[in-house]
Amino acid sequence: LSRIAYVNGSYVYHLGAMVHVEDRGYQFSDAVYEVVAVLNGKILDLEPHLARLGRSLAGLQIGSPMSNKALSVVLNEVRRLNRLRNGILYFQVSRGVATREHGFPNTEVKPSVVVTAKRLNFDAIKKKQQLGINVITTAETRWARPDIKSVCLLANVLAKAKANKNGATDAWFVDNDGMVTEGTANNAWIIKDNMLITRELSNDILAGITRHTLLSVANDLGMKICERSFSVVEAKGADEAFITSTTNFVMPVVKIDEQKIGDGKVGQVCKKLIKFYWNYLEG
């Protein structure tokens, strides 16, 4: 658990980390966020995460609360104050506090900034990578702009809860055409005949940082890559499947809707990607 959080200019005890009830993040999901991994005391991929935060803010026409340099200082200070060696930093920027009214506030409001820390056991994640996870598929129910990393996440919450209830770790959203968009907080991938397939970037999915990094790792390895949509049927007939995210890195998917992918065990290509991705992160 986080012991120290940052809230609007102050480093405070986590238990006392509070925001106003009229913070628009609380009443309108009018806020964006990022999660960065901390490995051996170092924040991973900070620059692309900050760049994406900037794009999300711009997408909602929220002004930047501080420079990327200042935000980096805050993030590292939260990391340091929590003595965080391995885990994540969560940071959220909302439009700020204003009298409740759907439209943008008429007066200038200051965006709210919150940063929290959480310890993670990466060895446990490495163990999970050897076993893989199960996912279910579920109808796409999110709002139209999941490419903006906002806290408008209620559909994700319900999909994840549905997955958990059905003994699965996550849910893949499926659009009206029967094509997989992405997971509740991760990008979806399949492998067929040694080809890596993941949906092309658009308003329909988040431009995952791990997705981006893995594409370049795979490219360096000389692997075949195709960025295109794939259907649930195609996914179930794939040789292997996996998800990517900041906290899962490369996580094999061994069952989709209770159906085994390949022989239902973590495949050779996934193993290779996991190995090279850890080399990339640790090396």
Added chain:
Amino acid sequence: LSRIAYVNGSYVYHLGAMVHVEDRGYQFSDAVYEVVAVLNGKILDLEPHLARLGRSLAGLQIGSPMSNKALSVVLNEVRRLNRLRNGILYFQVSRGVATREHGFPNTEVKPSVVVTAKRLNFDAIKKKQQLGINVITTAETRWARPDIKSVCLLANVLAKAKANKNGATDAWFVDNDGMVTEGTANNAWIIKDNMLITRELSNDILAGITRHTLLSVANDLGMKICERSFSVVEAKGADEAFITSTTNFVMPVVKIDEQKIGDGKVGQVCKKLIKFYWNYLEG
């Protein structure tokens, strides 16, 4: 402005009304809400609002934080402490505070309850009812369950901001079939040949309390009513149009996308509905 708010068991000064940063309402839009009007010191339609809150909570599998009777006491106490004669009470229930994880918390968490008050000038609303408002139309971008009155409202925020930017008061969402769903925080209606037309209830729209009450008022008046979808084209060719909501009551729409509805002035049927609705509320 609200002077006193209720937050999780305490009546506190509005400025100090705070919730934890890991309240799921703040990080996941995992919360529902209601707005009730207070007229001459009396809360209007409290029972149906409480019933809808119950349905919204059930839709998200959030347990009831307190009995309707207890919640009524809290609402009336916030009204009393703010000496609120005319205005609104806003009340929100979130799933509660838990370490950030998309799925439902594993441990039992207590839902958070927040109530705020705001003064409104109903005479100003009555004046606005004589002039009518302009709306724009915009593509439906909300998540799949706007019938659940949740704070997952980012699409509503952006649509309302777009309307304001274009000199309009509100935006009507239009689904993939070109049919109007509803406004950003209100139900949409048109009148053609003295027939009241408003979209039928489904997962696609909120079951408005004012919508419901007006249907019964119109029925008592012997008016023709049809609950069905209507297109943007049909709306622009209607004789009259209006919206209903807790804070707008019956508000005429005189322009859609800059196009005049009828002669661009508030029509006779709207005037009649406004009159009878105020009679119903005040009488």
